[in-house]
Amino acid sequence: MKPPQADPPDSDEAPRVPGFRHWRGIYIFVFAFFVLVVVLLAIFSRYFA
């Protein structure tokens, strides 16, 4: 039986997402987006309270 397919050691490839050369950039973008969402939700709660 064929063994389960594992990634080669150097498989931590570039994200190939326009505007992002490294995964770190993607993670920072996602976290910043989350912070923005929380800020918007806090403003939303306050505005309509």
Add this chain to the structure above:
Amino acid sequence: MNALDWFVLLGTMLGIAAYGTWRTRHTDNLNTYLKGNRNTGWLTIGLSVMATQASTITYLSLPGQAYESGMAFIQNYFGLPLALIIVCVVFLPIYRKLGVYTAYEYLGKRFDTKTRLLGASLFLLQRGLQAGITIYAPAIILSTVLGWRLDLTIIFTGLLVIVYTVTGGSVAVNLTQKWQMAVIFGGMITAFAVLLTKLPADALHIAGAMGKLQAVDFTPDLKRRYTFWSGMLGGLFLSLSYFGTDQSQVQRYIGGAALREGRLGLMFNAVFKIPMQFFIVLLGAMLFVFYQFQPDTPVFFNQTEWRSHVESPQGATFKAIEEKYSVVHADQQTKIRAWVAARDHGDAAQESAARSAMAGAQKAANAVRQEARDALKAADPNAQVKDSDYVFITFILTQLPHGVVGLLIAVMFASALSSKAGELNALGTTSTIDLWRHFRPLAAHDEARNVRNAKWFTALWGLFAIGFALYVSSAENLIEGLNIVASIFYPALLGVFVVAFFLKHVGGSAVFLAALAAQIFVLALFLFGKIYPAHEIGYLWLNPIGVAACVIFSVVLQLIFGDKAKTRPDPI
């Protein structure tokens, strides 16, 4: 439901199931059967992760919860984006590098056989029982409202998901989940659009003034169930446990052509999950506003239960409550209109007085709703007095046009099928890889036999889930108990993975005993809160506490045992 609704419902459900079965009927390679096609793209993985997490409860109960308690529940998801980033950075690359089929295989390679079996057993125990709940929860609500037989609803949905999950494994699950998510998004957006056409112009302001739009609460109070802090910390650990160590999720993202696909799929969820949940709870808050202006708003939304009491010999009590509610409801509507007029007028003092009057009317209406629940409980101690699950389905059945009703019922079934398929797929895989292959190591090299066994295990778990769902229908309070059991078991499991990833000097015996000790500690903490409610903490906090306990116990036990705690890795 009329013929058009039935056509839409059955066409959607059977069509997707048949398509998934037919497209994947020749799946006979173990890697493909368990992990999906190697060419699965990131969007399919992202939708699959989302579909597995969001069951019918998400779409049916969450709007009702927002109707009842507002939008605070959304904070439960605040830890999710950070947890998914951690999974992408730490968990996923290791799973991919080792080429494992299950998360628990990694525990065997890092520690030893007994730790692997402990992880797999904890998963099988809680997820096996949860799979029954996944079909039971929507079946009980839909069969009650639509007048269907509960047992037949459970058996039909259970068998349908077994057919395509057994036939095509992960490939079928990914394929069907993509289409099911399309149905879900289409249906929910349509329902929201119809609701918007029925709302007054000041709907958001009314919902806000009546306390339904409080989405973020920064109060540092451990006893409050949903705050920013409990969501960030407790939600982080809960999400980390679920996405990082629960095979039903791990299996969704370890496939794909490359590491990139799994990572982007998870990041898709990190970005869109909170906005999606916001949309669902906002729908619930808007339903609340809608029903403030409906003259025939029921005092109790589970009308099947309520009607059975109205038509009973004690019906006079229930009719009196109905009449009382219609009076306070009309008064509440008048007070809301007065507040809107005062607000538009711009007079702060008048607006403040009108707001107080509106709050008073809301309190009076809530008191009558509570009176209705008390009357139900007094008439029948076994009666289900929580009616928030019935709010959205009542709106669907009474306010939406035919065809759309069928589509929304299809949404409920699609979400049940998609999350159940992910669960069955994971249960079958873990049973085959972590248990069967462990006890039959020689047979592990026979690929055809492995696939055959994975199919058998998937089918058996499916039948077990159906059987359990049928049993639960005669012992309903088990649901709450099982949800609690699931939330108590996660922290120790995540603790084992945290030790595995970050504390390289800790051996198998230390972490095994630490996991058992942490499990007992979390259980004791939970029971202490139940015995002494004044000291009870929100359940989300059990997650970081349990993980911390497992990590600390592991370090201490490693110090005590020394090299004796180091064990041999699992050879399989």
